Amino acid sequence: FFEKSADEQRPNSLWICCSDSRVSPELITHSDGEIFVLRNVANQFKLKDLGSLSALEYAVNKLNVRHIFVCGHYGCGGVNHIIDSVCKYLKYIIVV
DSSP, rough: HHHHSSSSSOEEEEEEEOOOOOHHHHHHHHHTEEEEEEEEGGGGTTOOOOOHHHHHHIIISSSOOOEEEEOOOOOOOHHHHHHHHHHHHHTTTTOO
């Protein structure tokens, strides 16, 4: 592990995924050290999020990744929380 991590990274993909501890991109893809990973709650990507933008720019312009994946998963607590929060307000919307 330490010898491999001492070399310059050369990932071929950017993987945007949930920060859920049960989701491991390296285990899913069997590609230890071959993907550049951006993790956050509910695998979000917002244009106003400088952290996400800097990761995307670095992956594309510096690391020259060829593929970008956005990976969600079933039972995501972050997505469920967002849906529950929005549903509280939807009952006040009147369809015309």
